[in-house]
Amino acid sequence: MTDKPPRSLVRFLGAARTVTGSKFLVETPTARVLVDCGLFQGHKRLREMNWAEFPIDPSSIDAVVVSHAHLDHVGYLPALVRNGFSGNVWASESTGRLAGVVMADSGRIQEHDAERANRKGYSRHEPALPLYTEHDAVVASALFRVAPWMRQTRIADGVTLRLTRAGHILGSASILLEFEDGTAPVHLSGDLGRPGHPVLDPPDPPPSAGTVIMESTYGDTEHVDEDGTRELGEVISRTADRGGAVVIPAFAVDRTEVILVALRKLIESGVIPRMPVYLDSPMARSALGFYVRAVAEGEHEIRDSIVGRPDVFDPGDLRITESVEDSKAINLAKPPFIVISASGMATGGRVLHHLKRMLPDSKSTVVLVGYQAAGTRGRRLLNGEDRIKIHGEFWPVRAEIASVPAFSVHADRSELVDWLASAETPPEQVIAVHGDPEAMDSFREAVADRLSRNILTPGHGETILL
Ligand SMILES: [Zn+2]
Incomplete structure (x- = not known):
């Protein structure tokens, strides 16, 4: 002692x-x-x-x-x-x-x-x-x-x-x-x-x-935009226009839910076309389950306006991957589509596989939506580095790198x-x-x-x- x-x-x-x-x-x-x-x-x-x-x-x-x-x-x-x-x-x-x-x-x-x-x-x-x-x-x-x-x-x-x-x-x-x-x-x-x-x-x-x-x-x-939804809509629209895909490294807990709410709004209001939204993170899948339950049951910290409305997290064509095979199959999908995957600062997790595919593709976009700590791959992308090391190898960065800090x-x-x-x-x-x-x-x-x-x-x- x-x-x-x-x-x-x-x-x-x-x-x-x-x-x-x-x-x-x-x-x-x-x-x-x-x-x-x-x-x-x-x-x-x-x-x-x-x-x-x-x-x-x-x-x-x-x-x-x-x-x-x-x-x-x-x-x-x-x-x-x-x-x-x-x-x-x-x-x-x-x-x-x-x-x-x-x-x-x-x-x-x-x-x-x-x-x-x-x-x-x-x-x-x-x-x-x-x-x-x-x-x-x-x-x-x-x-x-x-x-x-x-x-x-x-x-x-x-x-x-x-x-x-x-x-x-x-x-x-x-x-x-x-x-x-x-x-x-x-x-x-x-x-x-x-x-x-x-x-x-x-x-x-x-x-x-x-x-x-x-x-x-x-x-x-000082965050600029109230909630970042408009900025996110612009980034997705221009990526879809040029035939690219969007990958969003997101903290599996909460950022995923906030982005899903924003995507539903953007698709409902016609700002972006309806497209497949892949949720590719086992942890994000579990966390979404807890959010759905908390909203359905009206837990203490949930806004009154959405209590009983777990559909707020559904952007229309949500595809939640389960197995590694499902995750790999996303590589075969035809753009436009959106992949939300953890980790949020690209330090690990399935998002690394999507980055290896998307970073070298000039039509695609990586959207950074959360805090990117110094030294992480997310921060390196934010800083405009032209190649990123993943799994011991360097990958060229030709994709658009967009940041929507208002989603903080x-x-x-x-x-x-x-x-x-x-x-x-x-x-x-x-x-x-x-x-x-x-x-x-x-x-x-x-x-x-x-x-x-x-x-x-x-x-x-x-x-x-x-
Ligand atoms: Zn925190």
Whole structure:
């Protein structure tokens, strides 16, 4: 056991001056709670951090709370469990369901990539090993417990949890921790969605807290178009006109659903012709099932206007692939058609096979719809690189590369400041995390300008008293 501190504090073990690997360790004199347990993604330097020894003994953590089911918030959990954590993992019901699928998929991809690297001999490590396996993910899933929305749940000695809506993906929550020893509450935003999300209610305002720890992914960006549907329509129209196909690397959870809603609108209103829309990602297929169920049943975070209307996700000619053979058969389809496939930053998954086919084709288009972390293939495409390495080989980029950043799953600078300003009472300290240094600096200026207050931007491994 590691000693607990005399005063409550938070340690930043990930997503500190970077956007991935979210891990915030809240330590009190009586308990140790880890909020989020994400994977580092992007640059090799970051990915290698996943292999470093965890800074404390995982078995000394009393509970984990997960804000939402994205890999950079939940993807390290199977490794934490394998290395000794055995407490409860608290999350909303939908987050628990989605996390099971996301973690298992991650374990499968890691096993597959390690196996492939060994077979093809392109790993610098001998032999290449997965960070964790699908089996590790299944073991971690069994530790999930449902935390109800808006109600206090005691999760560790002297610590209670309350979830509010974050409007980012299905199940996504902001996390309020309250302490029986009189320490002022801490509120962690998790990732915050945009108020105009077509399926989810907007983020709830922050409850009263001494400390707010908030994301700042787009702290330097103002999204232009309200929802990106018009831009997406233009890109698809011109690709169809020249006889090309469209591939959309999309985060399997939520971006897929938002794009399907947009495609239905575009086809219904005649902006683009009706064409086959392939959903080619086993994880996206599972996630869509959870969204359909949540909309049909009217879960807490679903917009009233679409409760009971799961058809919003059907663009007319939706073809959901099951087997690898179905996926390969898409290669034989005649354009125009659209393929939505994971992963969203083209770091792995079936989308790589579609990119290998589409990138060299000048008639086709790759549409980037989400955040592309530095060092990922998605970011390289966004930067206009003329060849991209996939599976150890370079592929020429002749396809159109289009970006529709308005489809972002994250609030922009104004929306972040609005959220902070809507707090019931202003917090004593505000800490920004989950942003690149430039985004955080710009966000800090915006908060200073509009709210006349300073925010802290701790680096990796730093500690701040609560
Ligand atoms: Zn997220």
